[in-house]
Every structure is written in structure tokens, then in C-alpha cells.
Amino acid sequence: MDDDIKIGVYVCHCGHNIADVIDVEDVAQRARKSGNVSVSRDYVYMCSSKGQNLIKQDIMQLGINRVVVAACSPRLYEQTFQNVLRESGLNPYLLQIANVREQCAWVHEAGLQATEKANRLVHGAIRRVSHHSPVEEQSVPVFPATLVIGGGIAGIQAALEIANSRHVVYLVEREPSIGGHMAQFDKTFPTLDCSACILTPKMNEVSRNPYIRLMTYSEVTDVSGYVGNFAVKVKRKARYIDEDKCVGCGICQEKCPWSTASEFDAGLGMRKAVYTPFPQAIPNIPVIDRERCVYFLKGKCRACEKVCEAQAINFEQEDMYIDLQVGSIIVATGFDVFDPTPIVQYGYGRLPNVFTSLEFERLCSPSGPTGGQLKLVSGRTPESVAIIHCVGSRDKNYNAYCSRVCCMHSLKYSHLFKEKTGGEVYQLYIDMRCAGKAYEEFYERVQGEHVHFIRGKLASIAAGVTDAEEDNLILTCEDTLLGNLINISVDMVVLCVALEPRHDTEQLSHILRLGRSHDGFFLERHPKLDPVATMSEGIFVVGCCQGPKDIPDTVAQASAASARALAMISKGKMEMGAITASVDEVVCSGCKVCNALCPYSAIFFDEISNVSRVNQVLCKGCNVCGAACPSGAISTRNFSTIQILAEIEGVLA
Amino acid sequence: MSFEPKIIAFLCNWCSYAGADLAGVSRSKCSPNVMSIRLMCSGGLEPAFVLKAFKEGADGVLVCGCNLGDCHYVDGNYKTLMRMTLLKKLVKQLGIEEERVRLQWVCASCAEDFVQAVNTITNDVKALGPYTQIKIEAEAETSRI
């Protein structure tokens, strides 16, 4: 073996913890006999400062250049001992730990067998450490701008937090205006604040803040690079309206002769082919919908052009692609609502007066299609409503998860219905989930408003026949507390539909290289300890794109992620993991087997030299590529093939 | 003296190694015949490691990774799953009994799963007796799946 290698072995007693089960002296003694071991000691607490000093002294005085510590799990003290090496002028990766506490002394009875196992583990570590070489830790500079994708309340909050600390934010929103779902609501639980009253000021702030570059009617089409330095391509769809010239007078919308169903009104109201989704839109600049505009469809009209005094209409505009450079990305794309049409028993789309929750929000809203009056399709005011929980949620046939906000907005609807009509309200629920500050209190308050709570899942809705000008709706369901099947006759039904992952989540997850959890939402790095970061360094997920949640939780997450982005900016650089894979270009045969395997797309193929290469910043060191390379060309630092083979040899010798 | 097998366990760093540590922290007892080697991910297990272990005199090999869906590296353990199927076939062709190779998912809080896997493979291998090397010498050097 290599003469230059001088190994020091340090066996810890851990008080009685290890020493009572394993003959530590024997372990130290036997280690001494192995090749390349220059010194071997046992000590009562290796991790104490005295223990640490023993190692330091040996390194400095005896010229020890590889260290084996036989002690507790590397998951606990590896960093401590790495620091000992660092402080003694050795590269911290010239260390190997033999876990003789958790995985030996603590799981075995005292005796020969336990000692024999400890000896083997130490021997494996000795063989392995001979093959260790210094590993350099790397860091990358952070570009001080941030991209926020999605301009709902989550994206708005994140953008404002960052911009208010005077760093540039690009806020990319797909729709003509920011605001997201919250802009569609009338009131918000549990306080019943008017949604617009609390949201509009924030939207205005976004438009005024000089650090925010707002891009609406835009989408991210490509992301490359990595943490600290992402290159982003944004597609800005042509508005056909010159943003600099438009004064937001709205005359074009007024005069446009072509109408279509308004997405913002959940299809209940109409909008023009040239439109802003709602009066408080930010920016207050319309877009011409080329799918609906008759000029684009048939080549004739241009009525808007004639009436626009500012001469802002420009039919020649084209889609534009813009390149951005950012250090981190906050994803805030929100949710879609479940379409209940497949549940044919509920008759959505077939029976008039069966609405979704989002439609009900629009019916309640003063800016909605009925001016905030609750009306049946016939125009009559309903005298009764049934509010159905868990439509498409908590149901293995659709979405197994709970959508978290529906119990609460159902209560909100009960209150609003009572307030607006004084009619009867039936809530059909499975479990009432009102966990949140002041939520249970809100439940109590609504109970006090004489709402009928029926515990059971709605089975079906049928059109009943009455003398009135329109049919009422007959609901069938078991009241599980009574234990009886009951029929309820109501004028109106509200289906509280599930919050689902955006339909294009899959596509975005490819662009951003993000994982998704079983339910289809974006996957966070850790469900409890890191719920806003992702496995892609520098990319965060906030709000409902990570999973259903209410506005308070959404805002909290958005603020948390912006703090993380700001922390990176203020530090100026990011430390990267040292354990990464690399390709030996001489050995690589250019077969590309590894390219598709990497979960982080860190491997790219160099067509000129005909070899694969690993991007050191993206790689996280799992060695999935190394295990597959048929030429054995890939090696992961500190977990290289040679090192592991040596450890196997040592343990079994 | 009774036959005491030597078994190597390859554990991924994130779940399985933590699960094995937890077995110690909760003072569960398991057979001392299994020695673990830490990998970053079970998906980084090179088939050569397993063959090497047999070549160096191991009587059995245990491979542990996170539960499916929980791999720290997104889907490394699905690759483990596929590779282990192939590996078991290869091992069989080399004349090694399939039972000497075992795959077990062990989550970070699943100490008992780890203890059980350790005891099961120890008992299985004890029942089979020591592994006597047949063809592996030549194959181990060349075969990488």
C-alpha cells in the first residue's frame, strides 16, 4: 500500500455506551496491526474537546493524513470530526466513521460477536479511508433578481416582500390581470372581509412598485441553468394593444360587438372579445382575445380601432420572447377547480340551478353577473339551498385528499345565503373540518343562524316537478346520524368542488424539473421541516400549487419563500454539496445510458468530445448514474466505486 | 461451533441508515451478523458491490432503501427495484441461492422493519449454510448490469 498514507484510528467508549458491549481496547489494538495505520487510540469521549484534541495533535505531530473514528452514527458527529480535520489543516473528507454505537453496541448483547463486528466495521473504514482524497466544497454566486410565476395572492405577496427590500422581481402571470382566485370571491372566511377590499390595495402596490417587472398575459416557456443563475424564457402573448398608449378608458370593450362567456365569472356572465377580466384589473389594459375576435376569425370588424382615441390598438403585434436572468424562482401557480360533470348523479350541467362553489362566489359578488343578487336561472330568488361538501375530494374515484377550504367556505355560503335571502340552508357534510384560528368560532356562529347540518354524502339530485314556474331539486342522501334515507327539496344546490392541481402542472414540472406528490401537486423538499423549498435548489413552491390551503397559509408560505430568496441574495453565494458525481472522460464510451437516469437532468452530452458530463451544481450525488454506467466511467466523490469496494473488502477480510 | 454467517447490508443514507440508527437508539436487538455499508441512495448501488461481497466471503446481502415514493432523490429506489430484479436473476445464474439477496424498504422511523429484515436474512442464510464460491471469481470482474 501507499507509504504516504498514515492513518489514525480513534475508538470511542462513549462512556459506558460502547465500552460495556464492545471490547474497545481490543478494537484499538487490532486496528494498529492493519497496514498504513500509524496510530490507534481509544478514549472515553472522542467528541469531547479533549478527544478532539487527541486527533488534532496526532495530525499535527505525527503527520496523520487519514482519520478513522469508531464512535456513534456519522449522521450525528460526522461534521464535528470533519471540523477537527479542517482545523488541523486536513481536508475534511479524509475522514471515515465506523458506526459502532447505533449499529453495533446498541443493538447487540455484550460479547465476542459484538466486538468481532466492531472490528470488521473499523477494518472496513480503514481500508476505505486509504482511498479517500480531498474534496473541494463549491459555491456559486447568486444573481440578485427573482422570478415569481403566478400572480394570485401567493405570487403577489412574494413579489411585494422581495420588492419592498429593493430587489428586482419579475412577476409572470398567464391571465390578462393578476389577482388569481381571490379576486373572484365576494367575502372571505372566517372574518367575512370583502375580498376585493383586502386584495385590490395589494394589486395596486404591485403595479406601483418600481422593483416589480409585471408581465401579464405571459408564460414561462423554458428554464435552464441552476440556483443563483437561472436563464428563463418568457413568452409575452400579443395583447394587440399598445401598453404605453392605452389609457384604460374601456371604450373598446364597450363598443366591441362580440361577446363570449367570461372565465372570470366562471362562465355565468359575458365578456367582450376585447376585455379586462374585471374592473379592478391590474394592469388596467385590455387584451384582444384572438380566439374570439371576429377580425382574427373572419378578417373583418376592427371596431375597437375606430373608437380608441389613444390609438392604442395594434393588430400587427406579435408574441414576444424575453430572456431573464434570476437567482431563484418562486412558483405560485395556484389550483384549478374540479369539474363535477362526471358525477352524473349530481346533474351538473344538466339540471339548472346546480352550481359549483366558484360559480356561487360570482353570484354573491357585487361585481358578478347578477350584481350580487342570488338568483335562480329563472330570475327568482331561491328560498332554499343545499351546500354539498367534498365534491371530488376525499373520494378515491376522483381525489383522495381533503381540499381543506371547503368546510369553511361552505359555512361562509350558509351565512351569505341567509343574509341575502333569509331562506333555508342545508349543509351535507361528512366531517366538519374547521381547524384554524377563529374557524371553530365561525362554525358556531353559523350554527346559530339556524342552518340544517346533515351528516351524509349526497347520493343524487333529481328534478322534482312543482307548480312553480320551475322545477325544484330533490336530493337523496342518507342522514347517517338519523340512520334514515332522506329526501330534501331545494331551489338551489352548490357543489363545493375540490381544489386540483393546475391542468398544466405536468408541463411546468418538466420546465422547472420539479417533483410532484401522489396527489399531483408540486412536491416540497420536506413535508414538515421544509415545506416551501423543493428538491431543485433555488426553486420554491408557495400557495395552492403545493397543495390546497386557505389564504392565511398561502400568504405565510409566500412570505417564507421570499425570505429564503432574500437570504440567498444577501449572502451573495450558495454553498453546494461536495458529494457529486463526475465522468472520467477517457473511460466514457459516449453511450448516454446515464443521461436519462439523472432525476435532476444534471448530465448533459458533449457532442464534440462525444462524452457525457455532469453539471456539478445540479448533481446531488445519488450515484444512480454511477451504478448504471456500463463502462464504469462515473464516480461519486466520497462514495466512489473503489472506496466502497475497499470497504467491502475490509469488512469481510 | 454453529455457523455464523457474514452478511453485508447496503443502506441508503436518508431513510434506511436513519432507520437502522433508530433501531439502536430504541435499543432493539438484532443479530450481529449483518454489517452495514452506507450509500447515498439505494439507486447508487452498483451490482458489482453485491458480487464483490460474495466474492470476499459474504454469505448474504441485504439492500435497503426508502419506501417507494420517498426516495430522497425522487425515484432512485424505483431504479433499485428494477435492478434488484435483474440482479436476482444474475445471482441465480451464478449459482447463488436467491434467498441470499434481499431487498427491503426501511423508512427513517421504521426501525422494526430493519431489525426484522436483519433477522430474517440471518435466519434464511443460516438455513442455507455457508456460501461456497462457484463461478463468481471471473464474473464479478466483468459483469455490470
Added chain:
Amino acid sequence: MALITPFQEAAALVREAGGLELDQCYQCGLCTGSCPWNLVREFPVRKLIHQAQLGVIDFEAEYTWLCTTCRSCVQCCPRGVDIIDIMKAMRRVVAETGVSKVPDSLWLAVSNIAGSGNPLGQPAGQRGDWATPPTKKAKTDSGILYFPCCIPAYEPRLKKVAQATARILEAAGVDYKILPEVENCCGESVRKSGHENLFQSLAQKNMQAFSNAGINKIIVNSPHCYDTFKKEYTELGAEFKVIHIVQYLSQLIDEGKLKFSTEVKKKVTYHDSCYLARHNGIYDEPRHVLESIPGIEIVEMPDIKENTLCCGGGGGRIWMDTKKNERFSDLRLQQAKNVNAEVLALSCPYCMLNFEDSLIDFQGAVSMEIKDIVELVCEGIA
């Protein structure tokens, strides 16, 4: 308070049959709400499930025998509980342990099957009589078996369906055989009513007979035979293919092997049987066959395809008495009448028995032809 039940061990068997999903039931009551029984009488499905969860089952209750295994509840259960499995387990416990009594009429049908291989108690030797004129017995070494189901083999009305089937197969030039001497009831209702051992022995006998005769494909009239052969026999190791006659007809039509020559000028509505539509997702083929018959106008009832309304005959119910005002088939017949159909087309022998009964229940208030699809096809090729 501890839960006390007289038949702890029996209840434990039911719990086991429900598996993990039984524990996951969150008592929403959707099963009760979707069960057709609750259109006509009380049947507290959710409560039975809860009793099974807790192991406090009243085996003596009439409820044990109600489920028609129509699968409405299983199809929509949000927690994936296989309610039918639990119902079957309750019956099996009764049948095997005697904690309570099997209803007499069901007992009779099951004993008949045990004795003579068919629920009607007809002599085994006469199983092939339907095939004497006008059809000739197909004697070939074909691997295709036509298995008519016990009812079409013996029951006078249904015999016509078997005969029509044979006629069509011959017209299309299909080389097939029949095995009346050796075949037995498939055992569907036997198993659904809890008589597991008898089912096993029937299945073994049939599988042996089929394999001795070199059968690799079976054509059936009954969706119940279809389901049992396809799922349960296969689980027991059977290797033959099964095809329901409507699927086969649809294929023959597409291949141009079945040509229609006569117009059948009728307004037809099709009743999906639970076992074709809900259990096996087969609802396009029967409609395709009907559409292909010249002259036929199809009208649809409200509850169709996988949301069909059960006739009430599954799960062994066909052999049990159902009170006059509790028959689902009456409701269904009314639906057919409401859409002004002249013919109610079927593809299941049980449905046929039930609807013929319902016609009698209505005492002339409804005039409707009840026909199997094969009979309509037969008219079209005449």
C-alpha cells in the same frame, strides 16, 4: 363499554373479508343513498358496514340476504370499500356456520344445483333438450363452446333465447359445440349466496369438463356466467377465453359475417344488466348490435350504462321472493314505458325472468315486448 356480540368468531370472518378498505369506511352513507333497495324499502347499507367494522352483526336480520350485488355502491364508494365482498362474507358465515337460517327459496335453488346441476331442479339429462329441433346439435371438434346458462337451457320462455342464439351462430357459420351432458351451473348465485364449497366443486367439475373437451373459448348468454368464468374461474386457474353473446355479435357484424335481411320496425330501449355494464364495462357493444339491425329505433331510459338500475335478480335474489311493491324491475319497466318504448331489449336471463314477472304485476297497464337482443337479431336475419 365493551362491544358484545353473540357470534364473535363469525363477525371476525366478515371483518377479515372486508380487508383494509372496510376499516377505511368513513360512514358517509353514499352506499345507502345509491342502493336501489332504498327506492322501494329500507336497506341501511352503511349501518351494516359499520356493524361489520365493529363486529356487531345481526346475522338473523333479513338484511343479510337483500344485496343484489348490483355494484352501485361499490362503484361510487369514496373509500373503495368492496361492499359486495362484505355482504357475501355475511352470507357465507350463515351458510357455513349456521348462526342463522338461509331463506327457504334460496336453499331450494342451491340444493337443486347441488343435486342436478341446475337451480330449477330439472333432470340433468334434459339439459340439452332445448337444442333438439329446430336446432341441430353441433357435433364438431371445435374449441368454441356455447354455454347457454341453466335458465335458457330449461325455462320455456328462455329456451327461445338459447335457440335463437344457436340459429344466429349457425347463420354466421360459427363452428361451435355444446356440452349439455357434462356441464353444470356456473355457480354464480351459489357463491354470491355464501355456499363457497359447492361453488368450488361446481367450478372444478366445469373446468375439468371444458378442458377434456378441448375448449378454449366460451360464448355465454348470461352476464353472470360471463363474470364468473372470466374473473372467478380464471382465478382458479382456468385458461379459456369468455365472450358474451352481445360482444360476439358485435364482432360478427363488424367482420361482415352477420347480414341482416329483414327490417325490425320497432322502438327499442335497452336495459343494461349490472353484470355487463357495471361489473364489466360492456355497454357499447349491445347498442352497436341494436343499431345494426335495420328498422330499429333506439330510445334511452334515464339510468343507463354504468349507472343502470338493477332488475333485482343478482346475488341469488332471483331465487328469493321479493314482495310485489319492492321489485326494481317494476320501476325499470315504468321507465321504459315513459320513454315510449315498444320493446325492452335485454342481454341477461335473470333480467328476462324479472321483467316477465313485472309485466304480470302491471296487469296489462303496460304493454311491452320483452326480448333478448339475440331474438331481435334473429328477427333481422330471418
